[in-house]
Amino acid sequence: MKNDKLIELPDYGRLIVVTDLHGDFDDYNHYLSLWDKNDPDFHIVFTGDLIHSIHEDDKSLEILDDAIKKSQKYPNFHTLLGNHEWAHIVNRNIYKNGEDLLWKFTNLISFKKGFVEPSLTNYIKFFKTMPYFLKTSNGLFISHAGPSDKIHSIEAFEKIFYGDYLNPILDDFLWNRYDSIYGYTKDDITRFLDIIDSKFMIVGHNVVESYKVYGKQMILASSFQTRVKTYLDLDLSKEITSMKDIQRQLKFITD
Numbered sequence: 679m680k681n682d683k684l685i686e687l688p689d690y691g692r693l694i695v696v697t698d699l700h701g702d703f704d705d706y707n708h709y710l711s712l713w714d715k716n717d718p719d720f721h722i723v724f725t726g727d728l729i730h731s732i733h734e735d736d737k738s739l740e741i742l743d744d745a746i747k748k749s750q751k752y753p754n755f756h757t758l759l760g761n762h763e764w765a766h767i768v769n770r771n772i773y774k775n776g777e778d779l780l781w782k783f784t785n786l787i788s789f790k791k792g793f794v795e796p797s798l799t800n801y802i803k804f805f806k807t808m809p810y811f812l813k814t815s816n817g818l819f820i821s822h823a824g825p826s827d828k829i830h831s832i833e834a835f836e837k838i839f840y841g842d843y844l845n846p847i848l849d850d851f852l853w854n855r856y857d858s859i860y861g862y863t864k865d866d867i868t869r870f871l872d873i874i875d876s877k878f879m880i881v882g883h884n885v886v887e888s889y890k891v892y893g894k895q896m897i898l899a900s901s902f903q904t905r906v907k908t909y910l911d912l913d914l915s916k917e918i919t920s921m922k923d924i925q926r927q928l929k930f931i932t933d
């Protein structure tokens with residue numbers, strides 16, 4: 679299954695997991711301060727949706743400019759693809775509160791940089807380098823959203839790595855929510871985890887307060903629309919046998 683869209687981490691070291699930041703540069707810097715960039719066995723992963731703020735002060739570009747540098751310099755720095763980055767790759771309109779977010783992002787570039795190009799092209803190039811998934815050897819599978827309810831074999835899943843960005847299964851892993859009629863069930867999660875030989879799944883994307891356990895999935899909220907910002911600080915060498923083992927490694931930021 680080895681390929682550049684799937685990060686596989688070994689059974690040693692540490693991993694911080696942070697979900698959707700949506701242009702919040704303060705939260706981004708706070709999470710970075712918890713990570714030791716110079717320790718190659720200490721990883722940090724941002725699970726997509728770095729961009730598109732719902733607030734006035736959109737710091738998406740500050741985050742991206744830093745994330746581009748860090749991903750070139752530190753192999754232990756990871757950013758997964760979210761539906762908001764994906765929208766720019768496929769040029770698909772995405773709206774929030776009636777605002778066209780692709781248009782807003784382009785305007786932000788022009789406002790902050792003076793010109794739209796070559797920045798927009800460079801950001802999209804960076805989005806295309808983003809992996810979809812991270813797998814740990816102690817049994818966690820991490821993605822922006824999902825899983826897809828259409829996966830009944832490992833072959834069906836692996837097609838995602840050979841398809842383009844409009845692959846419907848990739849679409850599910852970027853957009854599907856647990857509480858939607860187009861979403862997935864607890865059984866879909868269990869079946870998917872069995873197929874890929876993982877024990878539990880971690881996602882962001884959904885609006886929850888702090889975190890929520892849904893079957894074998896943990897939904898985390900690290901910044902966007904939660905009072906208690908929550909992240910995972912995982913010991914990669916520790917065996918995970920139950921959701922409780924993951925819950926014990928959650929950390930909470932309260933101001």
Ligand SMILES: [Mn+2]
Pocket residue numbers: 698727760761762822852883884
């Ligand atoms: Mn999302």
